[in-house]
Amino acid sequence: MVNTLGWPSLRPLQQQAIEPVMAGEHAVMLAPTAGGKTEAATFPILSRMLTEDWNGLSVLYVCPLKALLNNLFPRLESYAQMVGRTAGVWHGDIGRGVRGRMLAEPPDILLTTPESLEVMLISQTIDARAFLGNVRTVVVDEVHAFAGDDRGWHLLSLLERVSHLAGGPVQRIGLSATVGDPGGLLEWLKGSDTGRAGGVINPAADATTDQTEITVDFVGTIDNAATVISRLHRGEKRLVFVDSRARVEELSTALRLLDVATFVSHSSLSADERRYAERAFTEARDCVIVATSTLELGIDVGDLDRVIQIDAPSTVASFLQRIGRTGRRSGTSRNCLFLCTKDAAVLQAAGLLALWEDGWVEPVTPPPAPAHLFAQQLMALSLQEGRVGRQLWREWMGPLPAFAAMDPEPVEEIVEWMVNQAILVDEGGMLSFGIEGEESYGRRHFLDLIAVFTAAPLMTVWHGRRELGSIDPLSLQRRQDGPAVILLGGRPWRVKDVDWPRRLVFVEPSDDMGKSRWNSGGPAISYELAQAMARVLEGHTPGVTWSQRAKSVLAQQRSWHEWASPDGTVVGSDGGRPVWWTFAGTKANLALTEHLDCAGSVNAATELYVPLRPGTTQAGATAAIAELKRSDASDLLPGVSPGAVTGLKFNECLPLPLAMHTLAERLRDDDAVAATLEKALRAIA
Template sequence: MTTRPNAIDRLSPAVRYQIANGLGWSGLRPVQSLSIEAILDGANCVVLAPTAGGKTEAAFLPLLSKMDVEDWRGVSVLYVAPIRALLNNQEARLSQLTGLIGRRAGKWHGDVKEPARKRLIDDPPDLLAITPESLEAMLLSTRTPARRFLAHLRAVVIDEVHAFAGDDRGAHLVALLERISRIAEADVQRIGLSATVGDPETIVSWLSGSSLRPQRIVDPGSARKPPELALDFVGTLDNAALLIDRLYPGTRRLVFVDSRRRVEELGHRLSQKGVDVYLSHSSLALSQRTAAEKAFEEGANCVIVATSALELGIDVGDLDHVIQIDAPSSVSSFLQRMGRTGRRAGATANCTFLATDDDALLRAAAIIDLFRSGYVEPAGPSAWSPHVLAHQAIALAMQEQGSASHSWWNWIEGCAAFRDVSTSEREAIVRHMVDNDILVEADARLALGARGEKLYGARNFLELYAVFSTPRVLRVMHGQTEVGVVDASFLQDKERQSPNFVLAGRPWRIAGIDWKGGTCSVEPGEAGGYPRWFGQPVSLDRSLCQAMRRVLCGSKSDPSWSKRAAAALGAQRESHSFTQDAALPLEEGPDGRCRWWTFGGGAGNRVLAGLLEQEFGARVSPGNTFITFADGAAESIVALRQAIDALASRSPLGWADAARLIDPGQRARISKFQPCLPPEIEHGLIARETMNVDDANTTLAEWKRSSTQDDAGGR
């Protein structure tokens, strides 16, 4: 390791001694030296380094030094992670680090039992590892003295910060940072850790909120050698299983699959081939996942098949290879997954894509294209989160057992997630909640009303962070052992051919179903189908769709492409040759439908499809790369061109245009807090969560430019 001059000298003598003697290091990595400077200077910062690049120590060594020198006492540092498994995984590491200077770390999440929590309250640790949901529960609990417990807080470290930034959990997290800063009566230092952030300046500003501390980006740059990438076209999941069995024998392979059903399918097929295979996905029981990850960690010639949960910083030991079935939906996910490899000295990060169909092959090639260009998607945290604002109004009413009507906003005023929520919108939300008995106002205080109690009281309040309501699931029990969960709709499907199904990679026979108790009893079976779970269609970003167009319109092959991949992509280029003849072509299909190839991304295409459907009064369907016109809308290419020309000649689209596309009778379920919002704000929320007017405007501007060039060229 190399050391920045003088950086290590800024640490306390005790920490310097333990780096050499407790950790046995001869020096610091660049990211650790840079972090010492930024954190000891008191800055809020985002620390960037590859997975296993030393980010955890980069954050905690300077914080431990401050703890030592300034004699911090009580819970002075929070470590926040997006999932419990990551907290569990980091527990030993955090205990080791705090133990270097005679301090302690503790853990608090939904699986930590009440006696252990009571011990933490009676004897507070110096560092507490926690999820945002558990932190919220702590603030609301009448049994936890949160004000006393968090009174001495000085810093918060947010691991995998990119996993929070782009969704409602991130808005909730930064609101919590404001609330706990006011409890601590301190400008709490905020430190985000990530391997993949495309807009770190935006993220550090978003984290900082009302904090007056300086802001820094800690980025040592990448000194690692280029990864080994391979893209192959295998056509089917059967062929993928065959190749995984033969690829890299004698090594430990992590295979990512982007659906739980296909994890089960691939895992079962690998086990039938005699492969030592383990599975991990969110519908497996925690005991099953933990056992699988532990067995895999200790194996030498084995495969673990997992969904995206394992792309976060959970350590399953030194991996030899990452294999991706088809392709993830972002470069960020790809980097996280590939970052599981190449950790040992002299090892090289690697990823092998095995595409099972043409669409997946094109997307994988586009991911590689974007990676080669150095692109990573911006997280783009929202500054307009009215539903999370409503959540916080309710939370503060519960936390304060009646929050002051005139001052509840002071708790979260600086929160970046609410910067674009106007005063009039905020007041309208509270009025709507009071008018609908979600909140009640009495004696100038806001408290939970009868309807609010029904909707959000007790445990209902804590289970709010799924974007869509989840369907009912049944626990699958083999004797007293829970195997996992399956959707009730799967078990109710009358078209299922067999009473058997595969879960945790093994076939089971249904012995009985207790619908009232929510359990399905099983016994080992011979064979069966694969369960279906509730999920949402993948909406691809415009940047990825544009890269897919570049691949289709190009003529060169990437060094990562196998001969099969190159041949299959060549065939796609030939069948899509019309995309090279026009910027945004309209294609007449043999089925009487017409496609407008925008390559504009799913969210932008949704805006354009909605506006064009209003124009034609016939069905217009958005996809990621094209918009499909059917029935009367597809009768005339000339009419389509004229309609798109008319859209492109308008003033740029705004969110009000998108909100008008929401059907009040068929509005989407985006958040459990939609009942808290007035209709116009609710429609605006649905529009922003499902559409992208900026992408739509970019597509229309491109159409207008290409039309102008066509006119100038006399075509």
């Protein structure tokens, strides 16, 4: 295949992958975006397919995004055809006719998402045993994107069920960019198949790829950011990352008003709108695409010249993914321009770059206590098999760490609760859907069962017969001078009509400025990043290029926090409000706020400090913190209100105390709390 493709040689990752993949070992392969991971996995798999005479659907290639599947499919199809084999793609946008042809004549390689794989397993019109019973290997692309949230636990459960259909464990290969704990990621990916050999394949990076150009600038507003982007790097292709959909729309609209060729990509645009933008961007030269983290993953948007970051991402891993989009052409360097619109963003960017210089990357940590996913899998198995033995579910799910770590009592408690609530019915030890389960998650509503996240109810926006995307209902508030005007796809649209029962919005183009909203909480800031920000305030400056404006903001931040240090905590103030400066990160500060006697509102806690009640004296705060220091960090769980469990998918399948405990477990950071309580405390005027 290498000769057919005209390649002079294999890359180090591809060379090192041959032996373990051919031997059937589990593996996690690490390389930057466009580092040849797909070929490193598929070339030896295709060789095994031929030498071992695999027949039928033998390889699953799982991706987190439909757009990534669409992007990869032509390449994988061509590789398969070179050796006389076939590939197919299956996701929610694939038509019934295409799916029917694949069921009649299964491809050798199937590209899909976890949600579509779940559909294959539970559908009454698909013989899952016949279709998936020959699977030998599963490739999980962007595996780190799965492992850090509940989609990862869902995926592992699906792979256990596929292994059961296939008559034994299947080989698992994860593809990822740089992560902080690749060995831990490999152990997670193995699931119950811990006896099979496996390893991390992570060849040393080429020294030339370490040349980077990083600049931090402060611009103050989104409009100013648009002005800078419009004037810099003209004639080049620029990818701009913005960490909210609303600000993506705001920036892209501002760029178009400055006559910049601008394209937009985020999760609330329709699939057709995203495909149009990404296709047009790959074919254009002097242009900008503005995107959320959806373009952080390995979707090919052509040969980029520049990456621009509005404010700062919350993790080093995200930064590495984004900067890895550049520097692919010979003679070019990886680059990133930070355009900060807030003072705090300059500090966060500096902390992030300090960690990056240290070579530190966040470990991928699967969320603990997925009790709600156990309930989901019980329902899915009941739908798949018609009914499942109350004690035999482990044969399907296997001893997954996610469920094995749960004590037998909570597992049985979940089953009892679901039976008592008529979500399941127990007939002689066999579980099947009950009245309430059928109503909420049965065949009429099975689409709600296959997605493991609860999404806010959105309104679908139409211009004529063209679907534009979706918005939060909050965007539809009327203006004083007339109908609501929204932003979507980087353009303003006037709302003509709203069909509330069907959640449809009909619009027409507008010349007025508008605004769109989506309800979503900001990302949590880790203890390590908060500590790095304290180190920056203490005087450390990452060795990148700083504009005079950014230097001025950083100097001002240091003058306001001249007492800051990662070695201790401080009782002081923020804008006249009493606070405890911990630099402990979002999760730890939520827990400390919950359990500190003189703490103020939990809603006022940040990654840098714990709010104190108005009027709290330094002596009172110092005494209360000293008392808190006597606590065991493991006892200081963040508070969770009963109403908060509505954000946990399948929460109605759990007793309320267990649902609240599950959420609390996911908000805790015992190590950060313990480290904070051990530090010296002082008070400042």
